[in-house]
Amino acid sequence: MYLGAATTSATTAFDEAGDRVPFPGKGARQRRATLYVEAGLTDSLTLVAAAPYQQLTSRGLFSDFTTSGAADLDLRLRVSRTTSIGVFAAEGGAFIPLGYDRLDFPQLGTGAVEPVVNVAYGTSIAKLPQGFLSLQLGYRARGGGLSDEIPFSAKVGAFFHPRIGTFVGVRGWRSRGDFRDTDPTLGLTAADSELLSAAGEIYVRVAPRFDVNAGWARPLAGRNGGIGNEWSVGVAFHAP
């Protein structure tokens, strides 16, 4: 079980062509708290659920507009298999709206159930202390007029101290949308977007079943998305 919080603030953005421009209005801020649970159903089958509470603020020239509430529940079943060359996993599930108003501004989500599939591979890196590599690639069917997306991530980690891990990587999503058709008036949460971010994380094993982590991420490239540092903290509890 993991409880995390993250905040992002952006005053610049990538436009539809990928150029850096001032964020519409004065900027935007996102705060998010997420309860993440993994429960093993069998040796190879895991139920994964993430329930976020979000606060989104769009800063207009004269007023700030804030929407808060439960966003989309991310619910998946994961099948994993350990082999001699690493662990392979496949997930299937959906993002399920938790009751927000589709007409909120800014929007917490599209208001539609969005199916998602994901494949992942993880392996150890012998040259690094407790080193590992994990790769993920997925497909998310978007609702609300958005084009489908291809989420991805790649992460390398190692424990240079027995209790302190350092992870670095990239993550983001590609959109299948044609950005020539993107409506700039919809705002950054309601129009097609794509983003590639660099991310880093420090992970501390406080006790055998208790970890804390702190992370940072920043977009490197993208289209129709905000540019801002994301700072995150979290605590994880591993049940016996």
Next chain:
Amino acid sequence: MKAGDFAAFSGSHGVSGTATLIDSKTIRVSSFKHDGSAPGLDLRVGLSTKSRANFVVIRILGRQSFQGGTFDLTLTEPLDLNAFDVFTVWCYEFRTIIAEGKFRRP
């Protein structure tokens, strides 16, 4: 521009409608819709070659929702009928066009 010219418009946030020039002091907006999800709307007119930010604002709507209503925009001073050819629904909070249409003969 002459009385009777009209501009149909539609855009994001469920905004659509038709603006019709009644006379130099009146524009009638009909079948106007807005789902209420866009903040900071106003209605403005100007020349299509000019920046929308510099158009003449004739009504501030804010975030009010509309479901097909008709209303007249009555001006205290007459409009120069040669000074505009476009009717724009503008978001003044984020300085962006929500919907607009160019006036044409019926």
